[in-house]
Amino acid sequence: MNRRVLSVLVENQSGVLSKIAGLFSRRGYNIDSLSVGETENPKISRMTITIADDDYIIEQITKQLYKLIPVIKVIELKPDNAVYRELVLVKIKTTLETRASLIETTNIFRGKIIDVSKDTMTVELTGDSNKISAYIEMITPYGIVEFVRSGFAGLQRGNIKITD
Structure with a gap:
């Protein structure tokens, strides 16, 4: 398993972090690293989530994240382009x-x-x-x-x- 980095844009509102952490917890996925901060737009926060998993799990996590209302966009930051x-x-x-x-x-x-x-x-x-x-x-x-x-x-x- 490789380290994978997801960049997740979310609405900047209370409870979003707990919803996303809950999603990982319910599915039994471990977060290796998590950093969150406001973006250039104060209505949007960027979550950088580092996990060690395979392509299938990353695809499942991405699909589940998009089901959450406050999630705007999810991309994987690949080492050669980030x-x-x-x-x-x-x-x-x-x-x-x-x-x-x-x-x-x-x-x-x-x-x-x-x-x-x-x-x-x-x-x-x-x-x-x-x-x-x-x-x-x-x-x-x-x-x-x-x-x-x-x-x-x-x-x-x-x-x-x-x-x-």
């Missing part, structure tokens, strides 16, 4: 001895240091899943206090808008 990004915030243990090395590693990955305290440093990093995972692997020996990954956000390449 841009994906993810955000991670990581709080890392630091000492005076390790701080310079952590800063250098963060700069190599084009991360941004957003908070520093006596014993920790918090880094913001965006990129594809592989970049985020590689950074996490590199800094793990320093000691990760906590981190959060945002989930995927994605758009189709080119001039095509899925609201057309």
Whole structure:
């Protein structure tokens, strides 16, 4: 099974997220990642849903999503025709001895240091899943206090808008 990314445009109203999550839950489909936000039109939200399933399941999910009233459009974002990004915030243990090395590693990955305290440093990093995972692997020996990954956000390449 491959990771598949669906971009779902929905009416921006209360209860839509719970309807869509309920659909996945009732059918026994697992959501690997979910990010939701308002689009350029405040009446519409974009849900980026990442799941690991085959063509048949994706087709079934798409059909079921279209049956929900607030769903406007569903498309699969294919890797060769889309841009994906993810955000991670990581709080890392630091000492005076390790701080310079952590800063250098963060700069190599084009991360941004957003908070520093006596014993920790918090880094913001965006990129594809592989970049985020590689950074996490590199800094793990320093000691990760906590981190959060945002989930995927994605758009189709080119001039095509899925609201057309």
